Amino acid sequence: MLVCFSGALVTWTRACRRSSAGWVAFATVVVSSLLVLTGVGRVLIFGPGEPVTCLEVYSIGFALRLHVDGLSAVFLGLIATVAIPSALYSIEYMQHHLEHGKGRYYPDFLIFITAMYGLVSTTDMMWFFFIFWQMMTLAGYTLIRFDPMNPGRLRAANKFLIMMQIACAVSMIGAQLLVNAGGPSSASPMLRYDFGSVSHHLPELLIKSPGIVTTALALFLVGFGIKMGMWPFGQIWLPDAHPAAPSPVSAMLSGVMIKTGVYGLMRCFLWLVPAKACVDYPIHYWGVVVTLLGTVTLLTGTVQALSQDSSKRLLAFSTIGQAGYILLGLGVCMTLIGSADRAVSALGVAAFYGTLFHTLNHGVFKSLLFLNAGSVLHATATQDLNKLGGLMRYMPVTAVTALIASFSIAGVPLFNGFASKWGIFTAAIQGNPACRLLPVCVMVAIITSAVTLALFMKFFGVIFLSRTSLLVANRARRHRRLEVGWKMRVPQIALASICVLFGLLPALPISIIRRALEGSRQGFGEMLAAASPLPSGGWAGIGSSNHEFIYVPVFLAFVLVAMFLVTRRVAKLGGSQRRSAKPWLCGYAKEAEMNRYRASNFYAEVKRCVRWMGGAPRPQPEPVPVPDDK
């Protein structure tokens, strides 16, 4: 499996040095993703294979050791699932940039994906971590500064580069600390930095010098925290980098790249320390720290997003908010799992399922939202929400998929975002006796989810509903057809159907996660695999074995649809006639553009109350006019 995988890497970068056609890139992405997906399937069904070692340089402990266990498999699956739609989407989206040469775009795009595949499957904590990280960062850097229409791109790209280098350095120092303190290693020096051998030394190290381990873990938290947009680091680079990049890249950045940070945190805090050493490992306190950081992150990120007027910048801030949910879930898991009480640690496992599920969900719906924003940008050449309106009439497919994504991220029942948040919340509230803090953190998260809803009602409402703005009317008159082509529609539809599928059948991803955890027994992974807190079967939804919490979306959907049909029938009983008319504007229909209710007007009172949290909207630079290609 891994041989195919490495083979794919090579063909990739080769094939795309040619400046011709995104199709080659798309084909390579599809081929490699399919290889990766079959590999993932094999890992999930038959269990993980043996680690593959190649490229050894004995003296400095340089060895590429790839090992795909269950946890890596889940993340690989996510990357592959998002990479295919993004690549297809790129083909049409990048046609604007013909003159700048796709020769630069596609290879970087592929290197970026390759690096992420590598990063989640290497077991080497020093050299190859560094190499993959740099591949990812540099490719990301060029991709962010690629878009010639965006004047702020250089600044954004530089910030990204600097923050990523800091993150890289910090995590590597952490790894070095652990390895040095581990003393003369019993394994061959070649595997000095290997994850497994570091993990092997850790129990004695925890007894001998807990200070060093604590420092190293703190460094890991900072390093991967920067990557995943944790407060306060996320606010520095993320809101600039995401909007500056071309949309398919933003989708990859937000949907997938920050997940490598999540992966790193999960590995370091749950997989690194062997379960037998948990007496010396204060996982409970680490959990509390991560929970608090997560709570702050989700609140600040989402509230700051509320005041944004630019579509992609709004999405970028909400990415920070959603990363906060993931951190919160991870924190809850770590707080509870170390407990001696089996019932409590089972709740920790439930929280972990919720977290990993939310990670997958966020990858899907946030990349979908970025693709939607990209389609709107493609059709209207603006990111400014104040200038948009009424696009649902012109872009029905984009509108419906954006509605599905908005419902998912806002946690509306029957969509996938609800199912995963539900998992985190129920576990955290039930875990109250073990940590008194959790209900309050959950309540902050529930408040934030109301804010998220507000955010995406505004996002969806002002772009697709509201009233046709002057800009949209002009564009529509000039182009006759605003909806994007099928190459951009298909990826959106595909991602939206994943949202609906996972929302209606949450048992499906839950069972995938269970298979994954069974194939990943190391550290606390062992405990995660041993307990199975959310028994679920096909249509039956998810819930605890004692039925204290339960969620059956299929049944609920059935009731809701039945009621919907009834109300529809009732509405037709009176036999009233339908007629369409212009909305009544108190006689000021001529000034319709002047008295439109704009995005910046929404939620003014709430925004005033939370101004101290920061995140003032940037004045929007006027984009350079797009060369019209239609």
Place this chain on the structure above:
Amino acid sequence: MKTLLSILGGLANVAIVLLVAPFFQGVLRKITALIQSRQGPPIWQPYFDLLKLLGKEDIESGESPLMQRFAVYLSLATVLTVACLVPMGFTAPMNAAGDVILLIYLLTLCGICTLLAGLAAGSTYSLLGASREMMTMIALEPLFAVAIVVGAVHTQSFRLDTVLNGSVYASAAFPWSGVIMFGVMLLSFQAFVQRVPFDISEAETEIMEGPLMEYSGPKLALFKYAQMAKLVIYSALFVTLFVPWGTGLMFPLGWLVFWAKVTGLVLLVTLVAATHARYRIDQAIRYFAALLAVALVALVLASYGY
């Protein structure tokens, strides 16, 4: 058998809510009129209003009529689905379909439909109303969630029938948190059922019914129906959460006691609505923020077992 029973129970709940909701509205209007020294419409008037609206012309003003229709149908459908989850004198019928967290988010979905309808209508007033509605929802959803979570923390369960049964008082020590939440919910109850002084998002005299401004005919009828049903459902929720006493009696008695309590609550709502003036949105938000702070204190107390 069990599934059949739950489906029948759900249908019964839906039927009760649909039948009773206009009646309560009629009572509300009559009593308001009496307080203001008017004669007021007959109690059955809301039924006739709804029937008449169903036959009136249906004018669609927005950019996307499909969205408008979708939002309207979904609005009443969600309210009726919630009716299946809430105990109305008996235990909750659809216990096996979801828990209280689902209930919290389903109630939000009711609000979302109004929002979508307002956004789709395309009038500036509707958008203004939708924005206000959302701002109140940001403050109100957490308040209700705190009340539910306090119950869930006390009982260590999320089951509908366990939590929606006076669970806020189920702590070992004196239930300070429950008492505080009772006060908080009572003080914010007008906002949940969208009556004066917190009907800011509709504010007929100011922004002309906000989100509903452009709706007419059957669409307006469905919205009004949903709003009336919300009054019944929220009252039932309040009663089951905070005033559980007497519901456990024998069949006809307990049932009657339950509906007597709901009627009492509706009367209270009417009284407050008829004697107060509307708040501005910024005043209301400050008021809710203060209540939310108190509610969080209650939650902390609950997590320590009080």
